[in-house]
Amino acid sequence: MAKEEVQDKYGVVYWIFVLLGTGTLLPWNVFLTEKEFYDVRLHVPPFNNYITENFMSIFCLVFNTANLVALGFLVRFQKHLSLRVLVLQPLVITLIMLVSTAALALRVEIPGDLMAKFTLPSLGLMGLCMAFLQGGTMQLASIFSITHIRGVVSGIAVGGLVTSSLSFFSQLRAQGGGGSEAQTAADVAPAASVYFAASAAVIAACIAGYWAIPMLPYGRYKLLLAGIIDDPKERKMLTVDEDYEEPLLTVVEGSGDSGASTSTGQGRTETTRAAIVCVESDYSLYSRTWQARNAFSIYCLALFLCLCVTMSTHPGLSAFICSVDNPAKVSPCAARNDRDGLLGRIQGDLFVPLLFVLFSLGDFLGRFLSGYGPWAHGAPKPLSILAYSVLRCAVAAAVLFCHLVTPTRWLLQEYLSKDYWPWGIIMLLGATQGHLISTICMHAPSTLMPTEQSRYGPVTSFAISAGCFVGSFVSIGLSSVFQQH
Numbered sequence: 001m002a003k004e005e006v007q008d009k010y011g012v013v014y015w016i017f018v019l020l021g022t023g024t025l026l027p028w029n030v031f032l033t034e035k036e037f038y039d040v041r042l043h044v045p046p047f048n049n050y051i052t053e054n055f056m057s058i059f060c061l062v063f064n065t066a067n068l069v070a071l072g073f074l075v076r077f078q079k080h081l082s083l084r085v086l087v088l089q090p091l092v093i094t095l096i097m098l099v100s101t102a103a104l105a106l107r108v109e110i111p112g113d114l115m116a117k118f119t120l121p122s123l124g125l126m127g128l129c130m131a132f133l134q135g136g137t138m139q140l141a142s143i144f145s146i147t148h149i150r151g152v153v154s155g156i157a158v159g160g161l162v163t164s165s166l167s168f169f170s171q172l173r174a175q176g177g178g179g180s181e182a183q184t185a186a187d188v189a190p191a192a193s194v195y196f197a198a199s200a201a202v203i204a205a206c207i208a209g210y211w212a213i214p215m216l217p218y219g220r221y222k223l224l225l226a227g228i229i230d231d232p233k234e235r236k237m238l239t240v241d242e243d244y245e246e247p248l249l250t251v252v253e254g255s256g257d258s259g260a261s262t263s264t265g266q267g268r269t270e271t272t273r274a275a276i277v278c279v280e281s282d283y284s285l286y287s288r289t290w291q292a293r294n295a296f297s298i299y300c301l302a303l304f305l306c307l308c309v310t311m312s313t314h315p316g317l318s319a320f321i322c323s324v325d326n327p328a329k330v331s332p333c334a335a336r337n338d339r340d341g342l343l344g345r346i347q348g349d350l351f352v353p354l355l356f357v358l359f360s361l362g363d364f365l366g367r368f369l370s371g372y373g374p375w376a377h378g379a380p381k382p383l384s385i386l387a388y389s390v391l392r393c394a395v396a397a398a399v400l401f402c403h404l405v406t407p408t409r410w411l412l413q414e415y416l417s418k419d420y421w422p423w424g425i426i427m428l429l430g431a432t433q434g435h436l437i438s439t440i441c442m443h444a445p446s447t448l449m450p451t452e453q454s455r456y457g458p459v460t461s462f463a464i465s466a467g468c469f470v471g472s473f474v475s476i477g478l479s480s481v482f483q484q485h
Contacts, residue, residue, distance in 0.1 A: 006221040008144075013219050014151045016209040017141050020087070021155020022162075023206035024133045027094055027126040029163040030199045031059060037105070037192040038119070044185050047112025055116075060472060062120055066127030068465045074135045074458035083228065086136025086457075088210055090129035095203045097122050102196035108185040131461065138441065139457030143226045146442045150371055153438045157364040164360040166195070168353040172345070291382050295447035296455070298382035299440050302389040303463040304470075306436045309392045311471025313399040314429060317479060318355055321422045322405040323347035333405055347419070358423055359430035366434025370442065379443035385436070392432050398425045400482065409484040437464070 008014055042052045051058060078086065104110070104118060141148045213219035214229060223229045291298070322333035325347045334348055346354060370376060401415040402422045416422070445456050 006218050008218040013144065013213060013216055014148055016213060016219075017137075017144075017148045017151035018155040018158065019202075019209050020133075020137050020140075020206055021152035021157075022159040023091065023094075023155075023203050024130065024137055024152070024159075025156050026159055026163075026199055026202060027098070027130055028063065029159055030098075030196065031063075031123065031126075033163045033167040034192060034195065037188045040188045041105070041185050041192075042112040042116055044108070044110070044112040044115070048116060051116045051120075052112060058120065059123055063123045063127040063130075064465065064469050064472070066124040067131045068462070068469055070128045070131030071135065071458060071462040071465050074131060075455075075462050078135055078139070078458040079454035081136075083136060083140055086132050087140060088207065090132040090136070091203055091207045091210065094126055094129045094133075095200055095207065097126055098196050098200035098203060102193045102200060105189050105193040105196060108189050131465070134461035134464070135457035137457075138460060139454070142445045142453065142456050143228070144222050149442050149445075150367070150438055153434075153441050154364070154367050157360070157367045157434055161357075161360040161364050164353070164356040168350065168357050172350060292447070295379075295382045296444060296452075296459075298386055299444045299447060300459055300463040302382075302385045303437065303440055303460060304467040305386075305389040306392065306433055306440075307464050307467025308471040308474065309389070309396045310429060310433050311468050312474040312478060313396045314359060314426065315356070316472065316475030317404065318359075318399055318422070318426055319352055320404045320406050320410075321352065321355060321399070321402050323351045323419050324403045324417055325419075326351070326403075326405070328405050330405060330407055330409075351419075355422060355426045358427040362427035362430030362432075363434035366431035366436070367438040368434075369431075370435050370438035375439050375443075379446045380439065382447075385440060388432075388436060392429070392436070395425060395429050395432060399429075400478070406479070406483050411482045411484055 038055050039052075042048075042055060074081075074086075101119075101122065104115070137152055138149065141152045214223055220229070322328055323346070325339075326333050327338075328334040333351060338344070339347065374380075398416065399422070400412050402425070403414055403417060404410045404412075416425070441460060444460055445453060448456060
């Protein structure tokens with residue numbers, strides 16, 4: 001019997017997963033890059049002085065705490081939730097919140113304390129939604145193939161690169177230097193509203209993409225195989241193909257009675273295809289080794305360490321790096337040095353935004369390169385991945401020896417006293433993070449038995465969020481220890 005597997009024609013489903021990946025971390029990226037807007041907007045009197053002075057710290061705490069709590073819930077209960085709850089509903093809630101924020105940004109007469117009372121709960125709610133999206137999107141992609149998992153993680157990198165680039169160019173268009181008057185809420189509101197509205201449009205596109213997946217032949221085929229959708233007029237599982245010893249799927253196309261099927265009939269045709277599950281299944285290869293029995297846990301530990309190492313220095317400490325030609329002795333960096341033009345700006349207020357762009361670019365390249373090389377075609381040994389994650393500590397530690405301009409004097413010796421050092425280190429930090437995360441996310445499903453596949457999305461997402469959470473506290477500790485008090 002001839003077998004045929006439905007293909008992802010033109011890669012449409014793949015690009016939908018790239019889009020879903022972009023939307024997964026979009027709320028985090030958008031609010032993180034709108035710091036300048038909230039620095040102005042929350043100071044509209046009357047305002048809460050503590051919130052205005054510590055908004056970014058409070059933002060990270062509220063968002064990550066909500067995200068971590070939700071992921072902890074999903075580790076236990078995701079297998080009982082539908083994809084509609086995990087993906088569609090969080091996207092709709094995020095869309096509503098972004099549209100509301102875009103509209104609220106134009107209400108410049110609203111005082112800062114009331115703006116904070118709306119913004120902080122919104123951040124918590126979007127942190128919850130992001131947790132569901134992280135777990136649900138990765139779980140949905142694992143139904144399809146490694147390529148589609150890589151599409152999700154690549155989309156996450158694309159989102160970070162786009163938002164950091166937009167932030168850089170928006171500051172490039174602004175006037176550098178400290179001679180101009182301070183901006184008002186009316187000055188920053190239009191651009192912020194457009195930014196939030198554009199982000200809402202991306203989320204709307206994600207919703208449309210999610211709805212399109214089961215309507216596409218490849219998407220419907222995979223969802224039928226996974227039992228996500230079950231239409232008796234279309235789905236009939238045969239037990240074993242005598243030649244290939246694989247389950248087959250007969251897809252009935254056209255109209256007709258749903259009773260006994262025939263290979264040909266008036267107004268209907270049947271096509272028998274191989275029911276191939278595309279998630280890797282090389283678990284049995286090392287089934288008797290300690291590494292295989294604990295492979296998924298080791299992968300998740302490596303994910304945790306990867307994000308913990310990154311967050312320990314970026315952006316908490318890297319945001320204090322200035323050009324060696326910057327005249328500032330304490331934070332913040334001077335807006336420009338004595339040089340005119342773009343070079344003066346890059347050595348001034350654009351130095352840190354450029355670092356963020358380089359990190360995002362490195363992260364994107366790392367995820368792209370994960371599709372090549374020996375680790376792209378087979379699951380790497382778990383201890384190799386763990387060693388890779390630990391070795392990244394050396395890259396992160398190099399940040400501590402760059403030209404850091406902190407609120408009080410930085411105590412460590414400045415060994416890397418050229419501007420190209422932080423550029424290269426931050427880009428390498430991003431590249432190794434992207435490569436490591438993408439490699440783990442591609443191969444982690446192959447370390448789980450079929451009955452354990454529901455653990456993949458929530459547990460890996462929890463490891464990532466926990467790493468970010470712990471790494472943030474490590475960053476605060478390093479900043480406190482190595483500054484003069």
